[in-house]
Amino acid sequence: MKALMFGWEFPPHILGGLGTASYGLTKGMWECGDMDITFVIPKPFGDEDKTFAHIIGASQVPIAWRDVNRDYVEQRIGRLMDPDLYFRLRDHIYADFNYMRTNDLGALEFSGRYPDNLLEEINNYSIVAGVVARTLDFDIIHSHDWLTYPAGIHAKQVTGKPMVIHVHATEFDRSRGKPNPTVFGIEKDGMNHADHIITVSNHTRDIVINNYGVDPAKVTTVHNAVTPLTDEQKDVPEHKSKDKVITFLGRITMQKGPEYFVEAAAKVLKNNHNVRFVMAGSGDMMDKMIQLAAERGIADRFHFPGFQRGKQVYEMLKASDVYVMPSVSEPFGISPLEAMQMGCPSIISKQSGCAEILDNVIKTDYWDIDAMADAMNSIITYPAMYEQLRQDGLEEVNKITWDKAGQKVIDIYKRYVH
Incomplete structure (x- = not known):
């Protein structure tokens, strides 16, 4: 079976859990056998793992005709795309897009990130999807998260092929219940056009059914998983300090509940001074959290190392005694699973999707900083429990x-x- 997938992120260049989940799922499907997957991303870097999926970069797909020869195409983008595919795609340009800002190959530029003009990039990506869908042979369309729903809809409209959308998060999770109407509209449109909707947890499934008015028969939960660690990942050096280390690792944003982590930390430090707290990640609440730690008088026990990637994540988890994910609304949350892989006990909020499938963790309500502090204290105090x-x-x-x-x-x- 051939699937055409649209996704905004793909490792090793990721900005959050979306890329990790897209990679894991694609590889897992390939391992099941008889799957041929083409994965379209806005901007490839050339170092993506292509053993189990054909990677197409939207930034190499021509949407305007250019009279170029094969050698020139090879020289310009040969590292990222087979020139033969470039010419096949060029033959399926379906409208005159010369009014758009295209480059010497007739392609659009993409940042591969979440820029200020994100809505424009999403629209441009959906134009590219039309060329790709007209060119390739596939049986089904699979769009990961709201950024690629317009692309999936366009691919469905031009081919009549069925479309599945994969809801990794909703605007209700990201905004703590105050959705941006534009994003909500794109999500709702994707759900209306989809033949089937996959959610990463029952928590997310309920939101899709209740907040977007979707027929429950159309929505199936497929919980996320975790990629087994390589020997190299397991074999990271251990930097255990004499103090106990309790870690938060994720985007420092409203959705992730970072303030509850700081408040619980202040409670732990009242009775136990041999503890250090790490808030790893970046986000719009970072300065507020630095300020809050200072206000609580615990800044000397708090570290903010910034965004961690690749090996850094595993080094940090191995150096930690406890991992905490106090998310207010977490569709799934792969990071506690990664912590458990490194042998680091986890505390997670009951409001997270992974709480539905994990038993050997401690679960508290995100707002219950007393319970969270008690759990932290217990794990670092009782070796048998740890x-x-x-x-x-x-x-x-x-x-x-x-x-x-x-x-x-x-x-x-x-x-x-069929």
Whole structure:
């Protein structure tokens, strides 16, 4: 079966959990066998893993005719796209887009990030989707998250092929219930056009049904999973300090509840001074959190190392005694699973999707800073509790694999591909 996937991120260049989940799911589906997946991203860098998916960069797809020869195309984009594919795509340009800002190959530039003109990039990406969908042979369309729903809709309109959308988060999660009407409209449009909707948790499924008015029969939960660690990832140096280390790792934004982590930390430090707190990540609430730590008089026990990527994440988790995810509304949350893989006990909010499938963690309400502080204290105080959460967590997380999630997605595809 051939799937045409649209996604905004793909490792190793990721800005959050969306890229990690898209990669894990795609690879898991490929491991199930008999799957041919083409994954379209806005901007490739050339170092993406192409062993299990064909990567197409929207920034190499021509939308305006240019009279160029093969050698020139090879020299310009040969590292990123097969020139033969470039010419095949050029033959399927379906309108005159010369009025747009295209380059010497007739292609649009994409940032590959979340720029200020994001809505313009989303629209441009959907134009590119039209050329790709007209050129390639595929059975089903799969759009990851709201940024690619317009692309999926366009691909469906020009080919008549079924479309599945994958809801990794909703605007209700990101905004704490005060959605941006434009984003909400794009999400709703995607859900209306989709033949089927996959959500990463029942928590997200409920939001889709109740807040977007979708028929429950059209929505299936497929929980995320985690990619097994390589020996190199497991073998990171251990920098255990004499103090206990409690870590928050994620976007420092309203959705992730960072202020509850700081408030719980202040409670822990009242009785136990041999603890250091790490808030790793970046986001629009970072300055506020630095200020809050200072106001609570705990700035000397707080570290803000910034955004962590790749190996840095595993080094940080290995150096931690406790991992905390106090999210206010978390569609899933892969990071606690990554912490458990590194043998780091986790505390997660009951308002997170991964709480539906994890047993060997401590769950508290995000707003209950007393319970969160008690859980932190217990893990760093009682070695037997720490050890049990560590070992049982490791055993549990090793069974949560992407091929199982991938098979569920393939089974959904089969309902629509005949």
